[in-house]
Amino acid sequence: MTGPEPAGPPREPAIAPVPETRHAEFKATVLLVLFAATVIGFVLYVLYARGVFESTQKLVLMADDGAGVTVGMDLTFSGFPVGRVQRIELAADGKARIEIDVPRKDAKWLRASSVFTLERSLVGGARLRAFTGNLEDKPLPEGAVRQVLRGDATEELPGLIATMKRLLENLERMSGEDSSLNASLANVRRLTDRMNGPHGALGGILGSEESAGKVIVAIDRANALLASLDGLSGKLERTLARADEKILGADGMVDEARKVAVQLNAVLVDARESLRKVDAVLADAQKISASTTAATEDLASLRAEVEASLRRVSLLIDDVSRRWPFGRDTEVKLP
Amino acid sequence: MALSAVASAWRGLRFGGEALAAALSPATYTPAVRSAVARQVCASAWDVLPGVVLVCGLLSYVVIRIVAETARDYGLSAYALDIFVRSLVLELIPLFISLFVALRSGAALGTEVAMMLARVGAQGTRQADVSALRAQLLPRGIGNAVAVMALTAIGGVVALAVAYVGLYGFSPWGHPAFSRAIGQVFEPLLLAGFALKVSLFALAVGAIPVATSLGSGHELRDVPQAAPRGLVRLFVGLALVETIALAAKYV
Numbered sequence: 001m002t003g004p005e006p007a008g009p010p011r012e013p014a015i016a017p018v019p020e021t022r023h024a025e026f027k028a029t030v031l032l033v034l035f036a037a038t039v040i041g042f043v044l045y046v047l048y049a050r051g052v053f054e055s056t057q058k059l060v061l062m063a064d065d066g067a068g069v070t071v072g073m074d075l076t077f078s079g080f081p082v083g084r085v086q087r088i089e090l091a092a093d094g095k096a097r098i099e100i101d102v103p104r105k106d107a108k109w110l111r112a113s114s115v116f117t118l119e120r121s122l123v124g125g126a127r128l129r130a131f132t133g134n135l136e137d138k139p140l141p142e143g144a145v146r147q148v149l150r151g152d153a154t155e156e157l158p159g160l161i162a163t164m165k166r167l168l169e170n171l172e173r174m175s176g177e178d179s180s181l182n183a184s185l186a187n188v189r190r191l192t193d194r195m196n197g198p199h200g201a202l203g204g205i206l207g208s209e210e211s212a213g214k215v216i217v218a219i220d221r222a223n224a225l226l227a228s229l230d231g232l233s234g235k236l237e238r239t240l241a242r243a244d245e246k247i248l249g250a251d252g253m254v255d256e257a258r259k260v261a262v263q264l265n266a267v268l269v270d271a272r273e274s275l276r277k278v279d280a281v282l283a284d285a286q287k288i289s290a291s292t293t294a295a296t297e298d299l300a301s302l303r304a305e306v307e308a309s310l311r312r313v314s315l316l317i318d319d320v321s322r323r324w325p326f327g328r329d330t331e332v333k334l335p
Numbered sequence: 336m337a338l339s340a341v342a343s344a345w346r347g348l349r350f351g352g353e354a355l356a357a358a359l360s361p362a363t364y365t366p367a368v369r370s371a372v373a374r375q376v377c378a379s380a381w382d383v384l385p386g387v388v389l390v391c392g393l394l395s396y397v398v399i400r401i402v403a404e405t406a407r408d409y410g411l412s413a414y415a416l417d418i419f420v421r422s423l424v425l426e427l428i429p430l431f432i433s434l435f436v437a438l439r440s441g442a443a444l445g446t447e448v449a450m451m452l453a454r455v456g457a458q459g460t461r462q463a464d465v466s467a468l469r470a471q472l473l474p475r476g477i478g479n480a481v482a483v484m485a486l487t488a489i490g491g492v493v494a495l496a497v498a499y500v501g502l503y504g505f506s507p508w509g510h511p512a513f514s515r516a517i518g519q520v521f522e523p524l525l526l527a528g529f530a531l532k533v534s535l536f537a538l539a540v541g542a543i544p545v546a547t548s549l550g551s552g553h554e555l556r557d558v559p560q561a562a563p564r565g566l567v568r569l570f571v572g573l574a575l576v577e578t579i580a581l582a583a584k585y586v
Contacts, residue, residue, distance in 0.1 A: 049518030
C-alpha cells in the first residue's frame with residue numbers, strides 16, 4: 001500500500017471522514033460479536049442438524065440400481081425420517097451399496113424382519129422407505145446388510161405402453177371392415193329393418209313375413225278356442241249348481257240323512273232312559289234282598305251286566321253323536 | 336477500449352489484493368485504523384441493522400408463504416424449505432445486502448475519492464498523496480466488507496427464523512423436520528462455498544468502488560462519472576462471483 005516516497009513533505013489529501021458516532025468502537029464490537037456468534041452458532045446448528053453429535057448405527061442396503069439415491073437423503077419409516085444416506089458406492093457384485101446411518105434413538109423402529117424399498121415416482125426424487133411388520137422382532141443388528149426392493153413408477157411405463165398398444169390393436173381389429181363387431185352391427189341393422197315391416201317385431205324375430213303371418217293365424221285360432229272354452233265352462237258351472245241344489249239344498253240328500261240321524265239319536269236316548277229305570281228297579285231290589293247273599297250276588301252281577309250294557313249304549317250314542325257331523329254342525333261349508 | 340477495461344480490471348484486482356493483505360495483517364490495526372474501521376462499521380451496518388432485519392424478515396415471510404403454498408398445491412411440501420433456503424438465503428440475501436451496502440456507502444466513498452483526486456490533481460499529483468489517500472481508504476473498505484458479511488449472516492439467520500414461523504407457526508414440533516431440512520441443504524462443501532462467496536462479495540464491495548475511483552482521471556470533469564462507473568463494475572463483479580458460485584454448485 002505504500003510506494004516510494006518522493007522528496008519533500010507529503011501533502012495530506014484528506015477525504016471527508018466518516019461521521020463521528022458515539023461509542024462507535026463498542027457498537028462495532030457488539031456487531032462483530034453478534035456476527036461471530038451467528039456464524040459459530042449456525043455452523044454448530046448445521047452440524048447438529050446433520051446428526052454429527054448423534055450416536056448412530058450403520059445399515060447397508062443393496063440395490064440393483066442406485067439411480068436417484070443421493071448422499072443425505074432420508075430413510076423413512078411411516079413417513080418419519082429414521083436414517084440418512086451417508087455413502088453410495090458400487091459393490092464388487094455390481095450392485096449399488098447404500099450406507100445409511102440410523103440414529104440409535106430411532107433404531108427401535110427397524111427390526112431384523114424389516115423390509116426396505118426404493119421408490120421412484122414420476123414427480124419428486126427417489127424415496128427410501130422401511131416397513132416393519134413385527135415391532136417385537138429382534139432388533140436390527142449393527143452393520144446389517146439388506147436387499148432393497150424396488151418400486152419404480154417409471155418402470156411400469158413400458159409394460160403399460162405395451163398393454164395400451166395391444167388394446168389399441170384390438171380396438172382397430174374390432175372397428176375393421178370385416179370385424180365381428182361390424183358384422184354384428186349389420187345384423188342388428190337387418191333386424192331393425194325387419195322390425196319396421198308390416199308384422200313389426202314379430203317379423204324381425206321370426207325372420208320372414210310368411211312365418212309371422214302363420215303365427216298371427218295361430219293366435220287367431222287360439223282366441224276362437226278360448227271363446228268356445230268360455231261357453232263350455234259356463235255350462236259346467238250351471239250343471240254344478242244343479243248338483244249342489246240336489247245334494248245340499250232343502251230336502252236334499254244331506255238334509256234327509258240328517259233327519260234320520262236325529263230320529264235315531266232320539267230312539268237311543270229313549271233306550272238309555274229305559275235302561276236307567278231298570279237300573280233303578282234293580283237297585284231297589286238289591287236293597288230289599290240284601291240279606292240273601294246269593295240272590296244279592298246274582299242281582300249284583302245282573303246289575304253289573306246292565307250297567308255295562310248301559311255304558312256301551314251310552315258310548316254308542318256318544319260315538320254316533322261324535323261321528324255324525326250333522327249332530328254338531330248342520331251348516332254345510334262348500335269350497 | 337478493451338485495453339482500458341483490462342487495465343482497469345487489473346488495477347481493481349491489484350488494489351483488492353493489497354487491501355485484503357492489509358486487512359488480514361494484524362499490524363494494520365493501529366488504534367487510529369481500528370477507530371476508523373469501527374466508525375465505518377457503525378455507518379454501514381449498525382445504523383441500518385434494524386431496517387435490514389425488518390426487510391429480510393418481511394421478504395422471507397412473503398417468499399416462504401408463496402413457496403409453501405405453491406409447493407403444497409403441487410404436492411411438494413417437503414421441498415418448500417429446501418427451495419426457500421437455496422433461493423433466498425443462499426443467493427438473494429447476500430446479493431441484496433451487498434448491493435445495499437455498495438449503494439449506501441461504496442458509491443459515496445467512490446465519489447469522495449474521485450473529488451479528492453481531482454483536488455490533488457489540480458495541485459499536482461504526487462505518489463505520496465495517492466499512497467496517503469489509500470491509507471485513509473483502507474479502514475473504510477474494511478468497514479464496508481465487514482458490514483456486508485455481518486449483515487448477510489444476521490439477515491440469513493433472521494430469514495431462516497421467519498421461514499420456520501411461516502411454515503410451522505410458533506409450534507416447537509416443527510423443529511425436527513426443520514433441522515433435518517437445514518442439515519440436508521447445508522452440506523459442508525456448500526457451506527464453505529457460501530462462506531467464500533460472501534467473502535468475495537464483501538471484498539468486491541470494499542474494493543471495487545474505491546479502486547475504480549482511484550483509476551479514474553484526476554480532472555474535475557471525471558468526478559461525476561467515477562461513482563456510476565464504480566457501481567457498474569461492482570455489479571459486474573458481483574454478477575461474476577454469483578455466476579461462478581451457481582455454476583460450481585449446480586453445473
